[in-house]
Amino acid sequence: CYGSPHPPECDGTRIATTIAYCEVAAAGGQTSFPRGAVIISPDMGDLVLFAYLRANRTMDTGFSEHSGCPVARGRKWIATTWHREGQPTETRTRADLEDANNRCREWYMRAEAALQAALEGSASSFF
Structure with a gap:
């Protein structure tokens, strides 16, 4: 698929991204890493x-470049978290926002746990 490309960015302290799929499209809407x-x-x-970042702390050469494929049918809702080096991983909430699915908080917490495991070297792959 060819969606809008998102080149790898390490804007200072960003080291990883988590995408949580809160609702997926009936057709299309995949995430591509070309x-x-x-x-x-x-x-x-x-x-x-x-x-x-690679394990040796150098920036990747583009393998994290990704794009969202166009949604052909239905709708797609995602939640994106940018993980930053040296930043706390506490959960922040806003009373004026409402989750589209009551499991979004659970999914977010799973993402945080996966990131911590990866940073500690106990995860063999990000995919």
Whole structure:
């Protein structure tokens, strides 16, 4: 698919991104990583975690570049978290916002746990 490309960015302290799929499209809407030849067709509740830094702390050469494929039918709702080095991972809430699915908080917490495992070296892969 060819959606809007999102090149890898390490804007100071950003080291990884988590995408939580709160609602998936009936057709289309995948997430593509063209340089890694990976297309993710998620189910509702899936999380994708990918890093911009290699284990040796150098910036990746584009494998984290990704794009959202166009939604052909239905709708797609995602929640994106940018993980930053040296920043607390506490959960912040706003009383004026409402989750579209009552499991969004659970999915977010799973993403945070996956990131911590990856940063501690106990995760073998981000996909």
